[in-house]
Every structure is written in C-alpha cells, then in structure tokens.
Amino acid sequence: xxxYGTSVSEAFDxxxxxxxxxxxxxxxxAAVMAAACGAAAxxxxxxxxxxxxxxxxxxxxxxxxDQSGVYADLSGKNAVEAVKMAVEDFKAKYGDNALGGxxxxxxxxxxxxxxxxxxxxxxxxxxxxxxxxxxxxxxxAALAIAKVAGDQKxxxxxxxxxxxxxTGASCNKYTFHYAYDTYMLAAGTGKWVTENLGKxxxxxxxxxxxxxxxxxSFRSAVTKFGGxxxxxxxSPFPNQTGDFSQLLLKAGQLKPQVxxxxxxxxxxxxxxxxxxxxxxxxxxxxxxxxLLFDTDITAIGxxxxxxxxxxxxxxxxxxxxxxxxxxxxxxRTGIRPTFAHxxxxxxxxxxxxxxxRAGTDDADAVVKQLEGYKFNDFFIRNGQIRxxxxxxMHDALLAQVKPSSEAKEKFDYSxxxxxxxxxxxxxxxxxxxxxx
Amino acid sequence: MRRRDLAFLALGIxxxxxxxxxxxxxxxxxxxxxxxxxxSVDLLLGYGGMLSFxxxxxxxxxxxxxxxxxxxxxxxxxxxxxxxxxxxxLLAAPIGYLAIRRRGIYLAMVTxxxxxxxxxxxxxWRGLTGGENGVQGVPKxxxxxxxxxxxxxxxxxxxxxxxxLFVAYRIVHSPFGHVLVSIRDNxxxxxxxxxxxxxxxxxxxxxxxxxxxxxxxxxAIGNSFASLDxxxxxxxxxxxxxxxxxxxxxxxxxxxxxxxxxxxxDSLSSVTEAPGVVTGAILIAIVLGFxxxxxPEAGRAIEWVALRRRGG
Numbered sequence: 001x002x003x004y005g006t007s008v009s010e011a012f013d014x015x016x017x018x019x020x021x022x023x024x025x026x027x028x029x030a031a032v033m034a035a036a037c038g039a040a041a042x043x044x045x046x047x048x049x050x051x052x053x054x055x056x057x058x059x060x061x062x063x064x065x066d067q068s069g070v071y072a073d074l075s076g077k078n079a080v081e082a083v084k085m086a087v088e089d090f091k092a093k094y095g096d097n098a099l100g101g102x103x104x105x106x107x108x109x110x111x112x113x114x115x116x117x118x119x120x121x122x123x124x125x126x127x128x129x130x131x132x133x134x135x136x137x138x139x140x141a142a143l144a145i146a147k148v149a150g151d152q153k154x155x156x157x158x159x160x161x162x163x164x165x166x167t168g169a170s171c172n173k174y175t176f177h178y179a180y181d182t183y184m185l186a187a188g189t190g191k192w193v194t195e196n197l198g199k200x201x202x203x204x205x206x207x208x209x210x211x212x213x214x215x216x217s218f219r220s221a222v223t224k225f226g227g228x229x230x231x232x233x234x235s236p237f238p239n240q241t242g243d244f245s246q247l248l249l250k251a252g253q254l255k256p257q258v259x260x261x262x263x264x265x266x267x268x269x270x271x272x273x274x275x276x277x278x279x280x281x282x283x284x285x286x287x288x289x290x291l292l293f294d295t296d297i298t299a300i301g302x303x304x305x306x307x308x309x310x311x312x313x314x315x316x317x318x319x320x321x322x323x324x325x326x327x328x329x330x331x332r333t334g335i336r337p338t339f340a341h342x343x344x345x346x347x348x349x350x351x352x353x354x355x356x357r358a359g360t361d362d363a364d365a366v367v368k369q370l371e372g373y374k375f376n377d378f379f380i381r382n383g384q385i386r387x388x389x390x391x392x393m394h395d396a397l398l399a400q401v402k403p404s405s406e407a408k409e410k411f412d413y414s415x416x417x418x419x420x421x422x423x424x425x426x427x428x429x430x431x432x433x434x435x436x
Numbered sequence: 437m438r439r440r441d442l443a444f445l446a447l448g449i450x451x452x453x454x455x456x457x458x459x460x461x462x463x464x465x466x467x468x469x470x471x472x473x474x475x476s477v478d479l480l481l482g483y484g485g486m487l488s489f490x491x492x493x494x495x496x497x498x499x500x501x502x503x504x505x506x507x508x509x510x511x512x513x514x515x516x517x518x519x520x521x522x523x524x525x526l527l528a529a530p531i532g533y534l535a536i537r538r539r540g541i542y543l544a545m546v547t548x549x550x551x552x553x554x555x556x557x558x559x560x561w562r563g564l565t566g567g568e569n570g571v572q573g574v575p576k577x578x579x580x581x582x583x584x585x586x587x588x589x590x591x592x593x594x595x596x597x598x599x600x601l602f603v604a605y606r607i608v609h610s611p612f613g614h615v616l617v618s619i620r621d622n623x624x625x626x627x628x629x630x631x632x633x634x635x636x637x638x639x640x641x642x643x644x645x646x647x648x649x650x651x652x653x654x655x656a657i658g659n660s661f662a663s664l665d666x667x668x669x670x671x672x673x674x675x676x677x678x679x680x681x682x683x684x685x686x687x688x689x690x691x692x693x694x695x696x697x698x699x700x701x702d703s704l705s706s707v708t709e710a711p712g713v714v715t716g717a718i719l720i721a722i723v724l725g726f727x728x729x730x731x732p733e734a735g736r737a738i739e740w741v742a743l744r745r746r747g748g
Contacts, residue, residue, distance in 0.1 A: 068712060106706070107706065108705045108706045109705045109706070110705070111705065111712070113665055114570065114659075114661065114663045114665055115466065115655075115659055115663070115665060116701070116702075116705065118462065118659050118660070118661070119460075119462035119463055119465075119466055119659075119702070120702075120705065122460060122461065122462035122586055123460045123462060123463065123702075126460055126461070126462075127460045139568065139569050140568060140569050140570050140661075140663045140664070140665075143569055143570075143572045143661070144572070144659065144660070144661050144663070147572060147573055147660050147661065148660075151584060151585075151660075163569065165569065165572075170572055170573060208559070208567065208568045209567050209568030209569050210568070212562075212567070
C-alpha cells in the first residue's frame, strides 16, 4: 500500500483478479482524499496509522508474573501498570486508533508455578486471543511459556527471567529476551571488579538453577579478565535459617580480595547484613553482588549497601530521558521503577512500534520487523535485536550504591560508574547454541 | 443403587467430554488429571485409611519418567505413560513397604519424608532432570494423529484417564476393596480373620501410586515439561485437600474437589492480588460447612429433597 492509501495494485483482489467494484471504490476514495487535502486536515482517516490491520480487530497484550510472592515487588503488579502506561502513551503519540483498534492489557498471577504459567499462557493465546505475553519471572515458568509461544506461534517477550536458555537450548522463533541475563551481569561486574578491586575471588551462591548459572558465568568472566576464583560454595536454597555465618567466616579465613555474593532477594539481604556484622570490609574483603534490584536496596537499607558495585541494564536516575519516565511512574505507582518495570514499558512500546511498521499484528510479520531492528529508547541504548537468537543486545551499566548522605531523594540509590558496550554485555552468538 | 451409578457415570463422561469446550483446554486438562490424582489419594485415604502426604513422589516420579522417555526416545505418549506408571509403582513399593509399618500421622510423615528426598534428588541430579528448570520441551506424540494442541491431547488422553478411573472403581468394588475397608475400620479384627493385612495395605499403596503415576505422566506430557513443582510437598497437600473437600471414601469426590480448587486458583489469579488467601478462606468455609465433603453432602441433599417430595 502506498503512503496515500491508494495504489493501482489495489484494484486487484487477493487472488490477483481485476475487480471493477474496487476500482470504483478506489476512485471514490481518491476523490474524497483529494478534496480533503485541498480543504481542511483529514479527520483521522487517511493517516498512515490506519494502514495497520489487526487480525482480530483489537490488540490484546498479556502480562504474566508473580503478583503475590517473592518477585512481586521487583516486577509484579507495577509491571502491569508499566505496560498500561506504554499503551496510553502510545495512543497519546499516535492517536487512539494508532493500531486500527482497541488495545487491551490482561494479566495473571502465575504464583511462580510453571504449570499455572503454562496454562495461563494457553488461555491468553487461545481464549483471549493475546498476540504477545510479557515479563514472566522464574526461569522454569519462562521456559514453559516459551514452549507454548513456539507451539502457538505467538510472541513471548521475556523480561524478568535471567536464564540464558531462552536464547540458547530452548530458543524459538517467537521468543525474545529483553533487558538482562546472567551473562550480562557477570560480564559487567566480573570484569570491572577483577580489574579494579581485586583478582582473588571467593564466590558464594544459592544452590539452585539461578545461583549455579551465576556462579558459572562469573567464574568464566573473572578468569577471562585475569582474576582467579579461589573457591566457590553453595548455600542451601531456600535458606530458612537466614544464617550465612559459616560461609562468611570461611571468607574471613580465605582472605580473598573480593567476596562475590550471587544470592538474590531475601537471601541477599541476610548476606549483606552479616557481611557488615563480621566487618569483612575492614579486613579488606570487598563485596561484589550478582543481581541487585532497587527493591533489594530498599529492603537492606541504602547505607548498608553503600559502595557496592553491580551491573544493571538501567538506573532510573541515569539521565533525563530515564528520569522523565521515572517521574511519570512515581506519580502513578508511588515508587521509582526498577529496571524490570522500565523494561516492561519499553518492550511493550517496541512491540507496538513493530506492529505499526508491519501493518499487522500477525506474529510472523512482527517477528520479521523485530529481527535485526536497531533502536534507542529511554531504557534501551544502542539496541539491536539479534536475529539469530532473539537476544536484545544493548548497553548495560556499571552502577554503585551511594550513601544516603549523597542521595537527592528517598529512591536515589545508585550512581552510574560506566557503560558496558552492548557487544561486551551480550553472550557471543557462538556460545548461544540456538537452533530455531 | 446401580441405576444411580450409571447415571453418575453418564454425567461424568458428558462433563469430561464437554470440559474443554466450556473452559479453555489447558485448564480442562489440568482438572482432568488432578481429578485422577485425587482419586488415587482417595483410594488410599478413603478406603485404606492411609493418609499419604507424599503422593507427589508418584505423581512427579511418573511425570519425570514419562517426560524423559517421551523426550529421549520420542515414544508415543501412551507408552511413555506406561513407563511413568512403572516408575511410580517401583517407587511406591519400597516407600509403601516402610510407610505402612506406621499409622495415622506417622505414616503421613514417613511418606512426606520420602517425597522430600525425591524432590532434592531431582533438584540435584541436574544432568537428568534439568534441576530447577525441569525437563523442558517434551513432545506429544501419537502415531497417525496430531495431538500437539492441548485440546487434541485432552481427548487423546481421556481414554487413558477413564481406564485409570475404572481401575480405581474396580479395586474399590472388588473383594480386595472390601478387605481394605475392613482393615481401615478395624485392622486387628481383619488380622484375626486371617487376612495378611500388611500385604493388602502394600498392594493398595502400590496400586494407588501407579494411578498417581499415570496422572502425573499425562500431566507432564500434556504440559510439555516436568518441573520440580511436580514433586513439591504442596502438590501432595493439594491432592489431599481436593480429596477431603470433595469427600473422602467416595472415590469421585476428589474429582469434584480438584475441579473446585483449580477453578478457584485459575479465576482468582487474574482478579486478586492474593489468590492464596482468598482460595484458603473459601476452602475453610466449605470444609466447615460441609463436614463430610461436597459429594456426600450433595447426595444427602438430593435424598432429602426426594424424601420431602414423596412425603408431601
């Protein structure tokens, strides 16, 4: 279709036959448009946006995540709000009829159970006719939904699950991985800490999939940049007693230069508190952290975390563009966004943009638009969607928690130390082993 | 009595056939398989008087075995399910052998302990089970038919589930089942009458494990993955809850309980922030209001109405 909405090729129907009725209709459309252009501005009709044709007349986007358990704070309900914000802003920019029909956001709490996640995803795709699902923390749940997406030939854009399997062994044509993965975290923190704080590492990790992945990723990153992992130990998961003294006392004896803690959420809170109690910092043992969300800092207390260096895809205070989103988000939800919230907004936005470019929400056409696409927005910098494995490459940040005395407001936790270029932050394709 | 059974059977089959049309197919499949699972628990709890709090071991053991068989050897799903049943029964034999030496709460604790052991084995044996991520990408295969879509798989699996339910029904209504009930009511007397009660209990335990294994196998293949959740203790707890909710010792009560629990879980997950709290509150209300379980209470209500009508 041409820009002005009519062309000769439209005189032919789907089967390529010449259709007199169409010619008459087209002639009328052309006449009306000519009149409209000559007179006032066209009232809604005729703009390029109406070129979008939705397969079911409306666009349904699903968000499946944990809304009542351990990940409810870092993504949860506020991630749904973020996607809704993206829809509202998209309409504000391109008009209510930007995608040729209403846009709906539906959501479900998967309670971190992969079977609930899988059946909810099927319900969304089959019953609600959702064309995309976002977020999905917990790697087993994310992998289950990726499988459903592949079977149903609908899109799934993962945000909160960290496993590299989504772009590796379990990759498929309809699954994308946004924001971050364990490789990115290790590539950033492992390199910087080894080069700047110390080469002798002692790694402690929670003994389940995420922790083991992190240990592996960090070990290879540290070794690659000239460091040495003296030892690494798993801690029981879940750690009901919250007691990490055994590992921390061992750290005191081993005297590494760096203590790498891969624990997340509540476990991380305990590790850091006990690290402070044992005064390991005074013994010259520096703390490096695998994964840190702003909500963790809220729980641990900013001053308890001050000085810690970590890798993150995004910090809300990094620049004006990010800040203006964070302001809107604060107004709406009462908190500053975590990177997962921002990523949900960004992913929803880019998905809708891809529909605009494709002119349809048909999954294959949208995938084609996304593959290889280069873009920047308030969240993604130097972004490129790798066609081969659907990893969304982009710059990551090295950030440091600052003491509360330097904070300008309650949620002002971190300052940015530097940028990790997209190439460095992304797992090399050769290692991905993705066969779509 | 016989006519009522037939009517129930017809109603059950109609409901089972219509379920994927009324609900979405993935939820229908979950209800169908949890129903079979709950029936296997009731076989043991309602008829044998044995509260197994570790049935997840057989549901999950069967699930993992079937998933691995289907994935590694690309077996058709009924064959993989047979493997799952065998695995579950192999697990149930030694666990049952040790567990039936105790009764009541102690039996529950022993079964729970074994199920937890299996959970940690599956978590640590990453090379085989994929640990936390589980066995992903399990194919649904049936030669000559395409069962890739959940709706198709539902109807392909339905005959196997009906066979499982029929086996449970036959067990309960056989001389073996009657002996089992007598053991439940008074083990000493059954022993005095000359029945080798331990052997009866062990056989019941293994059969129940096998049915749970069938349900778990189909669940894993139907979902296309087997994950640690299958073996989690809350899975055992849910199965017991469904059985108690629907009515112990009724065999089909568990199916009703399964439908209610899963429908609540599903519908609440989209509307409230805390599905667990709301589900829990509703379940407490049901258990307090209908002490015998939903199915027996419903039966009594029907009888009461019939009586009133005849009297009036």
